[in-house]
Ligand code: ADP
């Protein structure tokens with residue numbers, strides 16, 4: 235099975251996807267890296283990022299794999315894991331990466347508004363949402379692995395409306 239691990243930058247995709255692939259003994263596919271290394275069509279100057287070529291990404295994907303990236307839910311996976319993080323905690327994770335304020339604002343806002351979950355629910359795959367704000371990495375990987383096994387569809391478990399209201 236192909237498992238997509240998706241979500242806003244900083245939610246924990248890479249950390250969780252690598253471990254999940256290891257545990258399952260399947261390939262780990264870094265989708266963001268593939269975009270950077272050629273699966274792109276042009277460059278978005280405003281966002282300072284390559285524009286992903288989703289059709290090119292869909293070619294050449296292993297049958298059994300864990301996909302890591304905020305686009306991975308668009309690659310026709312059999313199961314999608316959307317990782318979530320409370321926006322202020324997410325901000326601090328992105329600050330630690332040395333990201334600029336504008337980029338941090340944009341991503342915290344996208345997280346607060348459930349953008350990835352909404353996109354994932356618009357695909358065929360079952361969607362399991364998990365909040366990484368409090369749990370340890372180990373707890374997260376264990377819970378995610380179990381959800382994949384049980385095909386546990388679960389969304390609407392996070393609510394960042396307090397964050398949104400605080401900013402209006
Ligand atoms: P992404 O790939 O989504 O940008 P990363 O995995 O690179 O995210 O980074 C997530 C950061 O958050 C790491 O420093 C990780 O240790 C930390 N973190 C804290 N709690 C968790 C958790 N429960 N699950 C995953 N990552 C977590």
Ligand code: MG
Nearest residue numbers: 247248249302
């Ligand atoms: Mg990552």
